[in-house]
Structure formats: structure tokens, C-alpha cells
Amino acid sequence: MLETRTRSQEVAERHREFIFPAVATYYGDEPLVVDRAKDQYVWDIEGKRYLDFFGGVLTVSVGHCNDEVTAAIHAQLDRVQHTTTLYVNEVMVKVAQKVAEKTPGRLQKCFFTSSGSEANETAIMAARAYTGQSDVITLRHAYSGRTATAMSLTAHGTWRLGGVFDGTIKHVRNPYVYRAPAGLDAERLLDLCVQDLEETLATVTSGRIAAFMAEPIQGVGGFIVAPEDYFRRILPIVREAGGLFIADEVQTGWGRTGRYWCGIEHWGVEPDIMTFAKGMANGSPIGCTIATPEVADALKGLTFATFGGNPVTMAAALATIEYIERHDLVRHAEVQGERFLSRLRALQDDHAFVGDVRGMGLMAGLELVASPGKTPDPARATALVAAARTRGLLIGKGGLYGNVVRLAPHLNVRPGDLDDGLDLLAQALDDVA
């Protein structure tokens, strides 16, 4: 009998043969082999269509192959594709000016790279140069990327490959309200976070630090949203120790959380450095570190990024930001986000294994637990992601325990598509009940 393999199976087999196995894919032995995508949809190589509620990890922010972004990329490709930072290109300067306009406080000078990891690496380098200190404090459950410094900042054992770590980076308790120690409400949890920060400063640093770094909403951590007072309580202690505040906006930037361009604005505090990547250029490889003028100016000497500020990437970023502006998507994310979260909460009412629904704007997580307790249920999360795929919906996964399902429709999601996706999710939830 003839063996009949699908094209997806064939490609997956060659993927296994020629790609590092550490490059993990979703869906076990049957990874999704993407053939093409347009706006809200992705097609696999067999021609099956999926509604995309993950955007390649919150990166496709204004729809796949968005006409306006693609046109800007094409035009730039025909003009000049590469300069390096040794020459000046105008589109890079335009993007930098936009970033300065859209970020809060006195953030003004940008450094462009090609990924969030590099953006965070640059942020730490700048903070150390400015303060003359090396110790950095960040949060447990953080994900900061895959360079040596970024992995040292990361606090998920599974993502700390390699074993060479920067010992000057210390992790403190994160404000994970759903998993606060028994009996502690959000307020008491913040007391504990403050206490842990103070003890960490006193015991494993010199008392003077370069920076405190945090994601406003921990992304890979499972969309953990800091309580309203968190940063207002933590930052005075950080400043007292001479530390700068670095907000990692790789997932939360560019309107993702609704109402504001940057996630941290919901907490009413001003970072000294911010980092962006992912959704900033709708899928073109970008990293961006913005700092106050005095912090940027402190990074003396020479540093170079071959692809930093690449004109094609910058054209994609400018077109993405202008698209978000022109279509008022920051507001759209707020309005649709409220509808999204309230429908998800209704789904939670019908499914006891959905322990928590949380998020902001168009970034929402469902934490799955073995009912009636809060025991993480990663197997059900994996099954839910697979069931959604079968139903034609792409969703993501995360959380330290692998039990949080992550949803992030494009910022320009149409209300009808939002409803369709939620209907498919409801069916998938029933499938795994």
C-alpha cells in the first residue's frame, strides 16, 4: 500500500531533520505549517484557514500582510534596503521621533536593533553606563529574551538554556495576584513584594543598583497584570537605591493594552528606559530601546548593530505606527478589549476549569486549573490550544506552569471576527471539558 503523507507531515519531518530541536513548535508532532496569511487569517499548506488570535505572539499587530504596511515595505525595497548605522537614513529618524512622541515622560533617544532580546540587552547596558552600577533587579516569571543577559533576566527555568548567567541580576517576587500565598489579597501581596525587594536590596546587592526592570503585564509569564498600586509602591524604593526603571514593552507596547500607546501608562509612572519589539513593525524584525537624553548620552564609546534601523524594517515600523494612529486603534483596542474580556468572563462562568481570566485591551489570558482547587492544568491548556486549531482558531499558551491560554487578536480586529473567534473558543472549551 502506498504511504500517504500530507505536505505538512513532509515539511515537519524535514524540520525535525534540519532545525535545532530546541526550536519548539506548538501542536506536538503535528506542527502548523503556514503557507500564507492575509489580514485576520492564516492558511496552512493544505489550504485550511484559521482565524488568528495570537498574531505570531502579539507581533502581527495590524493584520497579516496589511496592505499599507506591505506597500511601504515594497516601496522601501525598491529605494534602498540596507545602510547600517554608519550612514544616516531618514526613515529611521522619523521612527525615532514617533517613538519619542508616543512614549511617556522624557524618553527621547532611540537605539534600534533586530529583536526584543537585543533591545533589553541595550537597556541594561545603558542603565549600567549611566549609574556606574551593575546590579539589576527584575521579576520572577519574567521573560526577557534569549541573549545571555536576556536569559539571565528571564525567570522561567525552562527558558534559561545554556547555564552561563549574569550573577548581578536578581529576581524578586512578582505581583501574581491569582497565585498569591494563601490568604493574601492584592494589597497584602504588594506588602510582600515590597518586603522582598527591600530584603533583596539589603542582602544580595550593594544597596546601589543600576536598574529595576519589569513588563507591565508579564507576557510569557501568562499575562500577569500588576495591581494598580504596584509600580507606585515599588519605584520609590528602586529610585532610592539609585536604580533606573526599565519597562519592557515588547508585548504591551503600541496600543496592545488599549487606551494608551504604552502599557505602563495605565500605572501612571514614568520609565527611564523602555524597550519595544514584536508588534512595532507588524512582523518585520525590530528591537527598539528608548531612553531619556541623559541616559542615552551616558553610553559612551562605540557600539554598532548591522541591521539596527534597517530602512526596510523602519519603513514597516513607520507604516505600522501610522496605521495605528490613522485608524485610532489604541481606542479600538480599549473598546473591543472590554467586550472581549467580558465575554471571556462569561465563558469562565460556564467552565469551572477556567480559574482566572485576566488581561487588558486585546491581550487576555485564561488560567486553566484542576477544579475545584488552583492546581495548574497544563495538559488541558495544551488540549485547548489543539482543539481551537481543529476548530480553525489560532491561540497561544504560556505561564510558568504552561497552563495559561493566551489570546491576542490583531489591534484592528473587526467586532464580527472577535465574536467568531470567541464562538470558536467556546466550542473548543466544550471540547476539552
Ligand SMILES: Cc1ncc(COP(=O)(O)O)c(C=O)c1O
Ligand atoms: C516581554 C518580552 N521581552 C523580550 C522578548 C524577547 O524578544 P525577541 O524574541 O524578539 O528577542 C520577548 C519575547 O517573547 C518578550 O515577550
